[in-house]
Amino acid sequence: MPVTGGNVQISSDPLDDEHPSITDAPDGSILVAFDREISTFEGHVYFMRSTDNGNTWSEIWNSNTGDWTNGVQNWPVMCHPPGSDVIYCAWNDDLINAEYFAKITDAGDPASYTAEMLPHDCEGWDEDRHTYCIDALDENTWAIGHVGHIIYAGYDLPSSCQIFYFTTAFDPAGAGITGDEDYPIGYNNDVTVSTNLFWMVWDFPNETSGTSDLLIKWGHPNDNTDCHFWPDMEITSTADYMDPAIDASGENLCLIYMSNDNIYGDFDLVCKYSTDEGKTWHDGSFPSQPQVDEKSPEIFLSGTTVFCTFVREGNLYLTKSTDLGQTWEEPVKINEVEGTVVDEPGAVDISPAGIVWEDTRNGNKDIYYAPLPSAIINIESISGGFGIAVKVTNTGTEDAVGAEWSIDIDGLVFIGKHSEGTVDIPAGGEVTIKTGLIFGIGPATISVTVAGTSKSFRCFILGPFVL
Template sequence: MGYGAAGAYYDGESITDTSPATNIEIDAGSQRMYFVIEHENGSTGNSEVIYKETYTDLNPDSDTFLFIGGGGPGGMDKHADVEVWPWQGILVSNELHEYKDPDVATSGSNAVVVYSTNDNIYGDYDIHCTYTNDNGETWTTVPVAENHPADDTNPSVYMDGNMVYCVYVSSGNLYLIKSEDGGATWGTPEQINTQDGTVVAEPRTAEVTAGGIVWTDNRNGHKDVYYYPLPAPVINIGAISGGMGVKATVTNSGVEDGTNIDWSIQLSGMIFVGKEASGTIDTLAAGSETTISTGLVFGIGPTTITVTAGGASKTASGFVLGPLVLGVK
């Protein structure tokens, strides 16, 4: 369906068998974009999780530009056509167990996939996580929530830097559990709903994002949507300015401090010195802001400035004249 680097695409399954596909989720970060699906394995009859991964680079001068035309098998667009995304395959599968209802989140070089599985000796469903901190080169699987004999199901996940937030349903209640190291270890779950046993357990019943947590609740005898603010830092990019180099404001409008926030500033065009700068903000208190900068820049001509911090990204245009970056807007 469709063609060309800006067209629509259809997965003809020339690389990975993806049909029948259900419970599809997608997330795009500053470096990579992932989508995950629940796929019924025709050989085992069990559900498994399949992932696909590509670049999110929007710099047309880059070799990893998302919308490069062609270059893939059969002339397909190698980074944009979902059929031939550069990284893809079965993420978790087992002939004896089910892996259902996946969700994915990414930030920087990190990505986390959560799902419900009965891969245990009890036969009930737990929440597991398969994560990467090197743009999908390696993946590791760990348990997130195991509440035997109750079923833990219907997870949703959000990621900001190394902080990961996962919500899931267990015994009619909604729980939030956090990881501070990109999904490697998890803390103690906290119940979010205030009335026991009213959360509806069904696919996509809950969602967690930077804006908060929503879920389907039947405490009033019908399915209503409830909201709870996310107890987390919320990182945004404020003003981008020029002068001697480029400066940008990074803000935390959340209710918790942000830690280990990776940032970068990239300039496109004829930049001879200072084309890219990066670093880490150790701590950014709730309600505060800080300034990041490139340092010395030297070049000539128009430029597109791309600033990222945590999961936030913002672009601006300007003109570089020697060490000056002018007309930033």
């Protein structure tokens, strides 16, 4: 698994730049956000943009602008919901005790970064927020996770893991925040969104065993807005389990976390995966080395392909699995200068757009970038008419050659119920796959799979016409 493109420096200020987040943009550019603390009472979030696949970067907007100059703003997170024309982002403000949620519709227009903004007042009940994360199923369904000190409704939770969910795109009427008072102390919260469920996972101190264990919770706010009542599962042993990373792709889930459950007592990484949206979980593998700590995993899942970064002895490594974590390729080192990668919460991020991390090779914390060495397949949109056409993109750095695809229709269909083939998708390019004649009647569900990435759409069929 060769890594192409080398290490590209994004930030170079003498002050420390921290907590990078990376996403691809609908216009094909790449965005990276990070924070910089100027003083005890001042800090800002900076957005950098690349229009040449990460080779060069320029600042597009920062929060030291206009109405946003006050406060200590930090922990930015961003994501581009699959198939959408928007970017969702959020960040924290420690000084005025608020959170900001933003909807970016034009990555190249600085005005777009504040055109649609939802400030959330946390004064008096949610303090010391940190360890932010973000994920989205689509434009309507997305979530932010963080850890904070909650004083609310008679509860005092020193380190509560919370999820801020959205179920109606950027409309606050479909948003809410929830945590679980049964776990007043938790760390390293991560969230994801699968086809039908929101997911949270964090580590917590087990007072009975004296170990660090994991808790997974899943549910949907349409069923219950309080995650205290969502189902959950503890992952426990006589060893320590810490710093979980979780991601979903459709009904596929992958979970990777630190564990010292071995004869040497060092931290290895452990993988679990599910193909049925968490109904059953299976043990995967991981290419850990004995007697060396592997820490701070971050993952990105597309179909059944998992990319995982982790830190080993001050270096950043990347490994890849094409079967949800059952087997893995040999890890490759990403940073070009030995031992300069920061091993702290929020110091590394990975997405379809690539990898960003905090690096100290210049004597302070700067942000660096490297691309993902793979084809990344995205099912962007579907259109009907006489037959079905599906737009598919490859946001990776390698061509997808001979990618298998299929289109299946579940409904009253007499002709054209199943189509399949292979397609080549160049890196950074897009193709359209099409069915032949379809004939049926009534509502139906269209299921599209391309190179292991799947997506479903609802439609109505009227004879040979798909609506």
